[in-house]
Amino acid sequence: MPKILVVEDSKSLLEKICKILQSESFDVIWAENGAKGLKLATKELPNLIISDISMPKLNGYELLSELKKSATTALIPFIFLTGKKKLPDLRKGMNIGADDYLVKPFNVDELLNVVRSKLKKQQLSKESFDKLDALVEQNEYSLKEASRMAKIGYWRYNNQTDTIIWSKSLHQIYGTDPKKGVPEIDEILNFFTEESKQKLIKATLNLVLHSTSYDTDLQLINTKNEKIWVRNIGEPLYNDQNEVIGRRGVSQDITEQKLARKKIEEAEEMCRLLTDHSNDLICLNEPEGTFKYISPSIKNLLGYEQSEFLGKLVFSIVHKEDLQSFKNALEQKLFSGTASEAFTFRVRHKKGHFIWLEFLSSPVYRNKKISYFVTSARDVTQWVVAKQEIQKYQTSLQELTTEITLIEEKQKKEIAINIHDHLSQSLIISKMRINELKKNPQLKIIAKDLEFIEKHISTALKNSRKITYDLSPPVLHQLGIIDALSWLLEEIEENHKIACRLNSSITTLKLDNVKSILLYRSIQEIINNAVKYANASLITLDLDKTDLGVDILISDNGDGFDTSVLQNHNHSGTGFGLFTVQERLKNIQGKCTIISKTNKGTIVKFFIPLKK
Structure with missing residues (x-):
């Protein structure tokens, strides 16, 4: 149950109040004057104090004032018992910090109602403060962790007390031991390179003399012999009267950012060198085809200045026979959202003649949308001309092959006709003559020879027909x-x-x-x-x-x-x-x-x- 301290110099009233509270199961302690009440409050830390105003040794006002001086007792709810009904007296108690008051005489219900009300309010306040403490503790931890991860340290110097404070993270940046305290100013300055030291001295003097804040990047070598970059921020420190009483600031280890930025700058410089000195044309195009950037090689390649194309479309110099296919290629890469295949088209040089360009394009996305296209183009005029010559040569070779084939077929046909008309006819006539000779009785003596000759003539006739068909099959033509x-x-x-x-x-x-x-x-x-x-x-x-x-x-x-x-x-x-x-x-x-x-x-x- 809640503990209640009652401070009252009237013995009868003190006993009455204690009995009422005890009957409601409150844990009650008491004192007959303000001095004893202060000791009990400091020792017991009650949940509520009920005190008379007019008391010996230490009156109610003085008791409340002393309680407010201590952090452990300042927040204990305090109720005055007073026989004074004048408004100034009541206001005085409330101004000191009283939470409520009861005017004597009072009845039981009035006492219990005000007690329960203040205890309930105190309980809610305690819960709120517990949550606030937990939140503060959590935020302090998060802040420390964030400071450690971001490598950010805090510092503060107070002129009035001549004290300087460094956070733990700041000691880690400089590599110093927090147990040994903050290094002397000369030791701090010696961490920095000569150039950074002079910058820091100048910035600090401006801050001290003119209350001018600064934000600068400095290079130093810490006690671990690590070469690091820090971002140092300083500003004036003010008191409640808006008077400058010192300075404060933060330091952040930005070595990794510096190295990353340096690599980015080197990469950008390399890209600039490549684009500015490349023979190929390198461009950035808006999704609809407008030039956002075009490399200086446009001058050598097409004779135009960069300014003649920035913010403009290229259609005006594309050969009319290639214009529609070029637009189709642009639409295809816009809607497909992927790197397109190489496309070749003719572009008019500033002097009036046309050259062949081959270009490749890849989309660059921002927020899942195409922001622009990176396009590269190169002069392929010699390659196209050579290809056209090769195609002409191949065409002429094919025509020559066809012509040779037809001549060959013609010769084969003529040979086949000659074999058919002459050799085959002669063999047929010879075979017919042999047959006639075989019928002559007088030549029976050479019948076997005639049969031998006839057989070979038949074989030769068969072979001649085969040769004729192989050379030029009549069935194909007929x-x-x-x-x-x-x-x-x-x-x-x-x-x-x-x-x-x-x-x-x-x-x-x-x-x-x-x-x-x-x-x-x-x-x-x-x-x-x-x-x-x-x-x-x-x-x-x-x-x-x-x-x-x-x-x-x-x-x-x-x-x-x-x-x-x-x-x-x-x-x-x-x-x-x-x-x-x-x-x-x-x-x-x-x-x-x-x-x-x-x-x-x-x-x-x-x-x-x-x-x-």
């Missing part, structure tokens, strides 16, 4: 490529004993003479390679026509091979034949793909586009 391929597979099956299958969704395929010859020879080359090198037991030819063109699939179940050897120009074997096939197909805008694995056969895919 019936078309589908029948020619069917005949080719039958020949392979008959002559090499390899099973061949033709799967075609096409009955007829209308191709001009050049395409027919080049496609037929390409397929023939692939099949002949399979016959010679694959050790295959089955060759399959699939033909399928789509809206875009013809898909041709040539597959075998042979040995297969490592297709990486096709990239090696020094390899031997089928490589040159495959290269020839690819060149033939290029001449008719066709494509060739080879898929093969060792011991798993080979698949060759052709695609031939058809005109609609």
Whole structure:
């Protein structure tokens, strides 16, 4: 229960008050004068004091004044008992610090009501102070930890007392021992480099003489021989009358920030050097394409000054044939938000001619939104011109290849015709003559010789026909490529004993003479390679026509091979034949793909586009 101290010089009234309070289970202590009441209050620290005003040795006013002087008793609730009803007397007690008063005579309820009210208020205040103490303690701890982590120390100098205070964190910065106290001023100054020492002396004199605050970065070497940078802040120290009584401030170890800032500055300087001296064009663009920055290389590259482009769009100097594709590229990188592939376009030089630029662009984000694009561009005019020349050369080579192929086919056809018209005809006539001679009875004696000759003439006739078909198959020119391929597979099956299958969704395929010859020879080359090198037991030819063109699939179940050897120009074997096939197909805008694995056969895919 709460402890209540009653101080009253009237014995009867003292006993009455004590009995009333004890009947309510309060813990009651008492004193008959102010002097004893002060001793009891200091010793017992009651929850509430009820005191008369007019008492010997120490009156109520004096008792309350003494209690207020001590931090342990200053907050104890205090109630005056008084027979004085004059307002000045009551005000005097309240001004000293009394919490309430009871005017004699009073009844039981009045006493208990005021006691309970003050005890309740005191309990609430105690709880509030406990919470406040906990909060203060927590904040002090947080402040100390924050100060330690941020490497911030506090200092204060009071002129009136000639005392200087350093926080523990400040001692840690200088490497000094807090137990030995604050170093002398000369020792403190000797920590700093000569330049920083002079800056600190000047700043301190201005603070002392003119009350001018300062905030400066200083370099020092502490007792641990560590070279560090500190940010030193100083300001005047004022009293309650707004008079300067000293100075105070903070010091922060900013070595890490200085080193980081130095690295950033060095990196920025390197970037500046790269952008200012690079032959490539380096730009910062707003999302819509406006130049935010452009490197000085614009002068060497395009003949323009930087100022001619800042805040402007580049569209005015882009070649009209490239303008739309350039805008599309800008939109693509804006909406995709990713680094775009290299894009090549023509830009007008200040002198009027066009050069080719290749540019790459990457987005830079802020708050999850594209802030600007970093773009680099380089002059690729020589490369583009060289590429165009190579393309022209390749085109002329392809035309030459086609021309050579047609000439070759023409010669083969002429040879085939000559063999058919002359050699084959002669052999047929010779065979007919032998048959006539065999019927002559007079020549029976040489019948065996005639049969021998006839047999060899038949063999030669068969070979001549084969040569004729190999040189220029009549079926290709007369019936078309589908029948020619069917005949080719039958020949392979008959002559090499390899099973061949033709799967075609096409009955007829209308191709001009050049395409027919080049496609037929390409397929023939692939099949002949399979016959010679694959050790295959089955060759399959699939033909399928789509809206875009013809898909041709040539597959075998042979040995297969490592297709990486096709990239090696020094390899031997089928490589040159495959290269020839690819060149033939290029001449008719066709494509060739080879898929093969060792011991798993080979698949060759052709695609031939058809005109609609």
